[in-house]
Amino acid sequence: MNPTKKTTQNNAPEESALLQSLDRENLPKHVAIIMDGNGRWAAQRHLPRIAGHRSGIQSVRKIITFAREIGIKVLTLYAFSNENWNRPAKEITQLMMLLERYLNKELRTMMKNGIRFRALGQIDRLQNSVSQLIRSVEEKTKNNTNMVLVLALSYGGRTEIMDAMKKVYQDLETEKLSIKDLDEQCFSEYLYTKDIPDPDLMIRTSGEIRVSNFLLWQVAYTELYFTKTLWPDFRERDFLLALRDYQGRERRFGLVSREKQD
Ligand code: FPP
Numbered sequence: 347m348n349p350t351k352k353t354t355q356n357n358a359p360e361e362s363a364l365l366q367s368l369d370r371e372n373l374p375k376h377v378a379i380i381m382d383g384n385g386r387w388a389a390q391r392h393l394p395r396i397a398g399h400r401s402g403i404q405s406v407r408k409i410i411t412f413a414r415e416i417g418i419k420v421l422t423l424y425a426f427s428n429e430n431w432n433r434p435a436k437e438i439t440q441l442m443m444l445l446e447r448y449l450n451k452e453l454r455t456m457m458k459n460g461i462r463f464r465a466l467g468q469i470d471r472l473q474n475s476v477s478q479l480i481r482s483v484e485e486k487t488k489n490n491t492n493m494v495l496v497l498a499l500s501y502g503g504r505t506e507i508m509d510a511m512k513k514v515y516q517d518l519e520t521e522k523l524s525i526k527d528l529d530e531q532c533f534s535e536y537l538y539t540k541d542i543p544d545p546d547l548m549i550r551t552s553g554e555i556r557v558s559n560f561l562l563w564q565v566a567y568t569e570l571y572f573t574k575t576l577w578p579d580f581r582e583r584d585f586l587l588a589l590r591d592y593q594g595r596e597r598r599f600g601l602v603s604r605e606k607q608d
Contacts, residue, residue, distance in 0.1 A: 364586035368416065372593050374546030376420035377413065378568070380560055381405070383552030383576030396440045401578035403448060412582045414459055414493045420542060421495055422466070424560050428502030431471075442476055445499070449483050456483070460492030466538045467501030468509075496542060503562030510536035539564055547592045549585075551577045567599050 358364075381402060388398030406423065413421045426441060449463075456463055465480045472480070480499070513536045517523035523532075534540065544564040548557070553574040557565060571588045573580075596603060 358583075358587055361583040361586060364583065364590060365416075368586065368589060369593050370417060373417055373589070374569075374592055375418070376422065376543050376545045376547075377418055377588075378422040378424070378545040378548045378561055378565075379409070380424045380548070380550040380558060381577040381580075382550060382554055384578055386552065387576040387578040395437055396444075398578055399441060399444055403444060405577055405580045406448070407452075408581060409585055410461070410493075410495055411459075412585060414461065419493055420545075421493060422498060422542075422545065422561070423496070424498045424501065424558075426467075426499045426501070427559060428468070428500060428505055429559065431500070442473060445497075446476055446479060449479050453483055453486065456487050456490065456495070460490045461487060462490040462494045463487045464494055464496045464542070466496055466498045466506075466542075468505065469499060471500045494542065498560065501538075501560070503557075503559045506538050507563055509538075534563070537563060544568065546597075547571060547588065549573065549588045551575050551580050551584075567597070569595055569597065 359367075384398030384402040385395045386398070387401060388395050391397070410421060425445065430441075431438065455461075463483045465484065469477045469480055510533065514523065514528065514533065518525060518528075539561070544566070545561060545568045548561070548565055548568045549571045550557075551573055553572070555572050557570070561568075569592050571591055573584060573588065575584050
């Protein structure tokens with residue numbers, strides 16, 4: 347296989363045509379992305395895995411800029427899962443260094459472009475310098491309103507639900523919360539995502555068809571989109587293909603189709 351050849355839907359229209367046909371009134375408010383395939387991208391080129399992650403950062407930059415330009419309000423990127431802690435120590439260290447460098451470098455761009463930064467996950471598990479940097483970028487960008495960029499770091503959906511349950515239990519015990527008030531809306535307030543809307547669209551790259559413990563509670567009615575494109579190859583056109591697919595769907599939220607109503 348030629349590694350430089352992109353694995354993508356090649357018969358699809360070009361980027362400009364896709365952009366033109368985009369319905370700006372029907373954009374997903376929140377797009378979440380499982381950025382997968384960095385390691386395979388590197389292996390295809392006989393490069394170390396870190397080269398794939400480094401290249402993946404180019405996609406991160408491009409997709410954030412593009413999402414903001416077209417009017418996506420919340421973009422969540424799955425950058426480091428709880429399960430990723432089991433990777434070799436060297437890869438974890440390299441990923442943390444990339445993250446630190448990325449945040450230090452991008453703060454100016456976030457301020458210039460009105461991007462608010464948020465992190466989701468067990469941030470205190472990250473090394474001190476990284477967690478402090480994250481908190482400081484969150485604080486500095488907190489009044490920006492063009493788009494929210496959410497990085498899921500040291501994140502696991504089941505852990506998030508367990509953490510929420512523990513807090514609910516504490517509040518029940520101390521009578522800050524009454525069991526009769528505990529409904530879905532109330533439980534959502536205990537999740538890491540408490541002030542972030544549920545994703546409308548979730549994209550996963552690299553051909554894997556699963557959600558891998560990402561935003562388990564929040565994806566109840568999310569439209570899922572899978573592409574074979576590896577994350578370091580994922581560009582504006584690939585994002586537009588996902589949006590086109592999303593806009594072609596009818597979201598029923600458990601109700602009856604519009605055509606079938608009588
Ligand atoms: C999945 O590819 C990707 C990750 C585990 C990390 C994602 C990280 C980046 C894109 C770079 C850092 C991001 C920021 C925002 C600074 P994989 O390694 O599982 O790929 P594989 O399945 O092909 O091995």
